[in-house]
Amino acid sequence: MALGRPCSWKRVFCLSAVLSFLFCCLFLLPNATHRERQASARFFAAWQGPSQRTHPVAAASAPGGVDFGPLFSGARSEPHCEPQQVLLILVTSAPGNAAPRQVIRKTWATQDRRQPYPWQAVFLIGQTTPEGSAWQVQQEQREFRDILVGNYLDTYRNLTLKVMHGLKWALERCRPSYVLKTDDDCFVNTEWLPEFLARRNAIKTGLYAGSLFPREKRQVIRHPSSKWYVSNQDYPPNEYPPYASGVGYILSLDAVRRIMQAAEHVRPIPVEDAYLGILAQRAGLRLQPSARFAKQNARWRLCNYRYLMVIHHLSAREQEAATQSVREARSACRETLEITQWK
Template sequence: MRWWCWKRLLCASLLLLLLLWCLLLLARDVQKKWPVAGRFRLAPRGQLLAWPGLGAVQGVDFASLFAGSHASPRCDWGQVLLILVTSAPGNVEARHVIRRTWAAQEGQPPNRWQTVFLVGQAAEAEVARGVQREQQEFGDILVGNYKDTYRNLTLKVMHGLKWASKKCRPRYILKTDDDCFVNTDRLPAFLAEVNTVRTGLYVGSLFSQEKRQVIREPSSKWYVSRQDYHPDEYPPYASGIGYVLSLDVAEKILEAARRVRPIPVEDAYVGILAEEAGVRAKASARFAKHNVRWRVCNYRYLMVIHHLSPREQEAAWRRCRRGRAPAVAVRAASRPPAPGCRR
């Protein structure tokens, strides 16, 4: 009798294992035939994202980015332009040079604008204290509650955009880096007086299709796994050296960020969010990815130039000021440079 019971139990166990195996094969077959809906792979509710430094679930966890006791920068409501500059905690010299060159304002500009630096949590206590003293002195640093690493640049930009859209509400937001030159002698006036696109604006230097391939090599700093982003190609997006968003686009991007899984490539993620929000990226030659020997006349046209050292920032600012023209400055900014005026 006892042997008969054991025999029945063994048979039932084998049948159960066979049933589970069939269900597993069926699930795998369905997954192959019916891929995940939409372009984006979202993390299951409650699951942490795979890349380091991010504690959000599913989309961006904005509440966690604002946790902390750091004082926020000052800002005026409704300016023409707010410039958000991503900066590492230790890049003190770069911030000081920007403050005394293109972020400096002479008197009361007719088209109000402002520059704010975006910084995360420093690993070294002394560097963190230095950032705090710098913020107390200048009042232009927004410190977020995330580790300041390259792969957390996405969180840095999302934090800055959220703060800007909620606290300052400028007409336009320019995101750039602290190794970029911004032509503040032209850009605020151009946006306010020449530009006719008041809403739906997402513009910068777009990457070509071959440069939008997702990098799957784990040793690369731009590595993105299939778990974080499944497609092999990013949608059209503007380089992180500098792109301008109208306020309505910034708000649409932030709303999309709540439901779209982040990736550790900031500018590509903004392009993903823009596509999700139905916003089309626009290309402009006014954003230069490369720093070459631009002549004075180029500064009547270019708005953002990438890869400048602190010394080159000062030289660019001198050329920018020499390029001023009395009466025709804004009109000249609306035209491309002459063929012989590139370098």
């Protein structure tokens, strides 16, 4: 009987490669996955992102509501709040949206003189896993001191946590008379809004004002492929209560307090403005519908800028033009009942 041929060096090499691959799969890859999970675990998140949006994390909420503690854990330096402000503007933004933030700073958020009705704008941003983006946000915060960074992953599905963190911070640290929530693609009429709230607004308490969504647009979306998907487990009813569009809504300080109390007992959903409406209903607040909040941009006449408070979807050039228009409208347009009332 002939003996088997000696194993060639090629066979030895192939066998070694196979054994190395198996060792990597069994030992190294699980450790790498564990390290990745540990890294992402630094950030509090109810919904990890679109690919995992149907699986809420159990630690995302307290029994039945939002657990605010983790949102503030590991917080870096915060914006400074001047006392006795009429208005605090919370602007939701994303880590990579440095350009829109800079446009806002140079247009409607500019304060080049002492304000008779003090106000302030603060950007709300979450955590991001790429180190470069996080470093850029830190640099921007050190330079402008107008960014509030929360301990949650910055994803669209976590916008609810972003706004809850911002409102809680406003209530506990700033305590302005009113809070406006808006987005970084919106224009805010800071030439008129703080004065309107201080002098013209007749609703001093329990104020929740914005652009009302019609009933046919308040149906809960159940399709998992939609970014507005909400499961039956998270919210059983098929229709949301009346709520204001997230492009801009105003809350009085007492309304913020009541909404934060309700949030501790109401399960969060990943549709920020609808969740705010759910909390407002739970808190006994009734929405004040107002056409002063425009969900789309249009070719406005000059005197429209004496009336509008928030306009959605403006480019950098349009932000600059709108800022100039509101300044011209102050002297060019007469005060009418429309200008001095919510509707």
